[in-house]
Amino acid sequence: MNKILLDTSYLLLLFGIDVEIDRLEENFPKVLKKFEVYYNPISLIEAKFIILRLLKDGIDLLEDYRIGLNSVFAEDLPKPTLLTNSEIEEIADRLLIDKGLKDYFDRMIYATSVVFRLALVTEDRKLIELANDYALKPPKVYSWKTLQLKL
Numbered sequence: 204m205n206k207i208l209l210d211t212s213y214l215l216l217l218f219g220i221d222v223e224i225d226r227l228e229e230n231f232p233k234v235l236k237k238f239e240v241y242y243n244p245i246s247l248i249e250a251k252f253i254i255l256r257l258l259k260d261g262i263d264l265l266e267d268y269r270i271g272l273n274s275v276f277a278e279d280l281p282k283p284t285l286l287t288n289s290e291i292e293e294i295a296d297r298l299l300i301d302k303g304l305k306d307y308f309d310r311m312i313y314a315t316s317v318v319f320r321l322a323l324v325t326e327d328r329k330l331i332e333l334a335n336d337y338a339l340k341p342p343k344v345y346s347w348k349t350l351q352l353k354l
Contacts, residue, residue, distance in 0.1 A: 205237075205238050205239065205322065205353075206238065206239040206240075206241065206319075206320075206321045206322065207234075207238045207239070207240055207241065207321060207322045207323070207324050207345070207350070208241045208242065208243065208284070208312065208315060208316045208319070208321035208322065208323050208324065208341075209240060209241070209242050209246070209281060209324050210246070210312055210323065210324060210325035210326065210327060210330070211242075211246035211249045211250060211308065211312070212224065212325070212326050212327075213227065213231070213324065213347070214242060214246050214247075214250060214271075214275065214281075215250055215253065216228060216231070217271040217274045217275055217280075218250050218254060218264060218267050218268045218271035219264045219267030219268070219270075219271065220250070220253060220254070220257070220264065220267075224326065224347050225347065225348065226347075226351065227347060230347075230351055230354060233354050234350065234354070235280065235281070237353070237354055239282070240280075240281040240282065241281055241282050241283070241284050241319070241321055242275075242281045242282075242283060242284070243283070243284050243285075243286065243311060243312050243315045244283050244284070244286045245286060245287075245308055245311045245312065246308070246312065247272070247275065248308075249308040250268065250271075251268060254267075254268050284315050284319055284321075285315075287311065288318070290314075290318045291311060291314045291315055291318050292314075293314075294310075294313075294314035294317050294318065294339055295307070295310035295311050295313075295314040296310075297339065298310045298313060298314065298333070298337075298339075301337070302333060302337060304329065304333065306329075309327060309329065309330060312325075312330075313330055313333065313334075313341070314339075316341035317339050317340065317341055320341075320342050321341065321342070322341055322342055322343035322344065322345060323341040323343070323344045323345070324344075324345045324346070324347065324350050325344065325345075325346065326346055326347065330344070331344055331346070
């Protein structure tokens with residue numbers, strides 16, 4: 204079974220955050236059945252940061268976040284990777300130094316896919332471009348659109 208690592212965007216739906224990714228809600232269960240799906244726990248922290256930013260705009264999703272955590276930890280949902288280790292941190296640091304990628308969450312997710320040899324699923328153009336021209340890369344990179352072609 205193919206192993207994939209989801210970027211944070213695909214988990215946001217579970218926390219009540221509306222994301223504009225075509226057929227995400229419809230095909231998420233199919234992806235869980237077809238692939239061995241992982242996420243880095245740092246995505247849960249990134250999701251909370253997004254919810255806290257939305258709270259400043261008067262959108263209260265704090266309870267949705269807590270409810271969503273129960274869904275994330277359910278048996279049939281994605282499996283967590285290690286949050287970090289020395290290899291992940293080394294690659295994340297290289298991404299900052301070599302490529303100037305400032306977003307720590309992105310660096311950690313990308314590095315996790317490299318270290319554990321998981322195909323990365325992301326909508327982030329910077330990460331997609333990075334995988335095309337950087338020596339340290341995941342085995343494959345998919346957008347949601349290209350992943351759906353494999354269903």
